């Protein structure tokens with residue numbers, strides 16, 4: 153079968169000359185052909201994501217056209233404005249794929265609003281809502297290495313499609329032949345016919361206005377004298393982040409020069425993920441040199457932000473996504489209570505794999521903290537639930553451990569622009585009080601307990617890797633773990649059991665141990681990895697770390 157499909161592609165006019173060459177180069181190499189043609193890319197945690205290349209299991213113009221025909225078929229049944237918003241980041245083929253998607257939509261008679269420059273996830277979510285579009289498309293593979301690209305699909309609320317809508321689109325995609333099934337019109341023809349239009353200044357400015365309205369203590373940064381280093385990691389953060397920081401009065405921003413402008417090869421940060429130390433290194437170096445208070449880095453589609461903070465002893469320390477989630481939740485709650493801007497019955501949302509320390513903090517401030525599956529779309533979906541009742545203002549904050557945050561309802565995906573703004577405001581606030589982010593974090597730990605959250609991931613590339621990970625999850629279910637590192641497992645939660653969890657089905661297992669620690673195991677939906685999320689507690693960091701290390705040792709054999 154996969155050989156037949158390979159031959160069909162080999163004989164087709166693939167337009168993109170890289171694809172034809174790749175196919176000719178792998179002639180006779182069964183493994184290479186199988187990897188590319190034995191499967192089709194699946195809609196995972198965040199839409200389609202795969203390596204660039206030829207085949208149904210790769211990201212290329214044909215898979216993008218096919219996916220977009222699926223979106224178009226869905227949109228045509230929806231009525232409304234018959235519009236789709238499109239954005240793209242700075243990755244290789246980003247603009248090419250975005251133009252291809254626009255061409256397919258236009259050929260289907262659907263209106264397109266596309267950005268005239270690479271813009272981040274929150275900008276796409278905002279444009280989808282602004283133009284009352286039926287759907288949105290963001291061409292990105294987020295923080296993955298340069299060889300990847302991807303396709304995030306959004307519904308009319310500006311939230312990535314959750315399972316039901318994604319299934320309908322996915323079925324439509326499968327009905328479309330990848331090489332011949334999509335209608336197509338050139339981008340130029342679409343523009344000429346008035347079907348393809350660029351996103352207007354009113355929409356771009358609207359996003360900034362909404363983000364800046366999320367300041368907890370407006371005006372505070374103007375006098376704070378905060379010194380920053382910022383890296384967009386060669387992605388889309390540069391324009392919006394520097395614009396918003398300037399608007400709120402932060403002038404002293406040094407940009408990491410090698411990572412300032414768009415470069416899809418990510419030459420100085422091969423894995424442009426602020427979760428990874430290597431991606432932060434250049435920024436930290438520069439922060440030390442310039443004696444900055446804070447170093448921030450956003451990922452290529454600017455929906456994740458990581459920071460390094462200056463500690464009282466002058467060293468720089470990275471802050472994890474869980475820690476930042478808790479710090480921001482604490483800052484927003486305390487600040488809004490003080491300012492009298494806290495809504496009635498406030499709601500915050502986090503994913504099940506994010507730290508339970510947030511539960512303690514939310515309780516302290518009387519905030520309802522909801523738990524969702526992994527994937528920011530589930531947090532966006534909670535806001536939609538509130539919006540349907542006219543209560544979206546109750547939403548004050550959402551976060552997940554993978555460096556994703558949102559503090560308003562103007563978009564429905566994580567927003568590293570608003571998060572960067574609030575992190576700076578928070579740093580300015582603590583500085584004005586003679587304190588620091590580091591000191592506040594220590595206060596939080598001494599008030600609620602020394603939690604430690606760590607994620608280990610194990611990579612299993614290719615189709616064989618997928619099978620391996622599937623087998624591991626099956627074994628864990630067949631033969632449940634009874635104890636880990638000498639601690640009894642007191643509760644297992646299987647997220648396939650929707651009745652037990654009250655959440656949609658997901659391939660996730662949680663183990664709670666007798667000492668209150670826990671580990672959650674799940675395959676990633678965006679990368680060929682299986683992930684283990686640990687939560688331990690101790691009287692200090694060393695004790696919590698030792699407990700984590702022991703547990704991780706015990707878990708390892710199940711994930712290899």
Ligand SMILES: O=P([O-])(O)O[C@H]1O[C@H](COP(=O)(O)O)[C@@H](O)[C@H](O)[C@H]1O
Nearest residue numbers: 197198294527528554676677678679
């Ligand atoms: O990659 P991004 O920044 O778009 O982020 C996406 O992937 C992350 C990791 O997911 P997984 O553990 O399944 O790989 C999710 O936490 C996030 O909600 C999702 O939007």
Ligand SMILES: [Mg+2]
Nearest residue numbers: 294295451455
């Ligand atoms: Mg991202």
